[in-house]
Amino acid sequence: MVSVGAAHFISTEAEELVDQQERDLIEHCQAGDAEAMGRIVRLYQNQVYNIAFGMLGNAEDAQDITQDVFLLVWEKIGQFKFKSRFSTWLYRVATNMCINEKNRRQRQQTSPTEMDDSQAWTPIDSRTPEKEVLLVEQQEILHAALAQLKHDYRKILILREMENLSYDELAEVLNCSVGRVKSRLHEARLSLRKVLKQKDW
Amino acid sequence: MKHRRIQKLLSAYIDDELTQQEREAIKVHIHTCGECAEVLSELKCNSQRIADLRQTAPPGIWEVVQAQIVSGQRTKDRSRSRHIRRRWIFRPIPAVAGTIVLACLVLGLIYFSPTQNYHDDPIDLYVAIHTDYGMDNFGAQYTDINQPFEITDTEFQEETEVYLDAHFGD
Incomplete structure (x- = not known):
């Protein structure tokens, strides 16, 4: 099956076919067909995982949240009435869950807890190629910079840069006007630029 | 277009979400404005960096979800x-x-069962058979010893006497 994310680059006819296939899948899910849910998961797991990774900044949490998102989708799929694109509905669920998780953690962090020193510091394996180390470092810096942004800015940046959502789709997910999307995205990019500049990047 | 207005449109320029006219205006401006050109290239670079963070989801996500869905159904x-x-x-x-x-x-x-009572005593059976009274009705009157038992129906009286003679007479 053609990935829905790629649907923007293929003809309208093929897009309609993909839409119809997706609609069938969703209707099967709504009827309780777990097999259809499996196909939905495989279709969207990369997108949801990347949103979660971008929002939370670490792979383990991203994986947990991705699973939780799909579980929630399975529970709530009956509420999806085909009034919007499934992808935008899914992205809204995913970003909201990530923000909830982030808020929950922040609340936990404000309460006095002991430092976690159960895991000893491990030096980076000397056999790892230098380029890879550099890449991992760069990714960590970028994740740290994203974490410093407001939730709204981080959300719009991830949806735009990682998921390649159009301004129309962004407006749908964020539930605002295209004009607002335009200005908020620009503010978000300037904000990230400022943070990265502070990190001498 | 003025410098400040151009700067605000740089993001939309990167995303190709501008009108032809706006796009042309920006192209012209960045040729002459070093600051805008620098911001534009940095924003482009940062966008690419975030895009490069994309990864493939780790394997087994569906398996975990499926197990929970199935166990949920089992519950x-x-x-x-x-x-x-x-x-x-x-x-x-x-x-x-x-x-x-x-x-x-x-x-x-x-x-x-009340039907048993009819057969307990021959007189009960007799009364039950020969009267329109139900057993309960008759019995209530019959068993009330304070009330003198009067039989007004002569035919019934005669028959009773015959019956009593036959069964209990000497």
Whole structure:
């Protein structure tokens, strides 16, 4: 099956076919067909995982949240009435869950807890190629910079840069006007630029 | 277009979400404005960096979700069967007790049935057969010893005498 994310680059006819296939899948899910849910998961797991990774900044949490998102989708799929694109509905669920998780953690962090020193510091394996180390470092810096942004800015940046959502789709997910999307995205990019500049990047 | 207005449009320029006219204006501006050109290239670079963070999801996400979905369904099934078992008819002790109580009721009804009374005493049987009175009616009057028992129906009186002679006479 053609990935829905790629649907923007293929003809309208093929897009309609993909839409119809997706609609069938969703209707099967709504009827309780777990097999259809499996196909939905495989279709969207990369997108949801990347949103979660971008929002939370670490792979383990991203994986947990991705699973939780799909579980929630399975529970709530009956509420999806085909009034919007499934992808935008899914992205809204995913970003909201990530923000909830982030808020929950922040609340936990404000309460006095002991430092976690159960895991000893491990030096980076000397056999790892230098380029890879550099890449991992760069990714960590970028994740740290994203974490410093407001939730709204981080959300719009991830949806735009990682998921390649159009301004129309962004407006749908964020539930605002295209004009607002335009200005908020620009503010978000300037904000990230400022943070990265502070990190001498 | 002025510098400040151009700067605000740089993001939309990167995303190709501008009108032809706006796009042209920006192209012209960045040729002459070093600051805008620098911001534009940095924003482009940062966008690419975030795009490069994209990864493939780790394997096994569906398997975990599926296990939870199935176990969720199993819990539902379990609760449903528990609900069925909770109905008394499917539990052995109440079922046996219920059967015993039911049997006692039925046997008791048969044993203490009012029809038995008609045959206990010949006179009851006689009265029951020969009167329009139900047993209860007649019996109530009959057994009240304080009230003198008067028989107004002569035919009934005669018959009673004949019957009593036949059964209890010397």
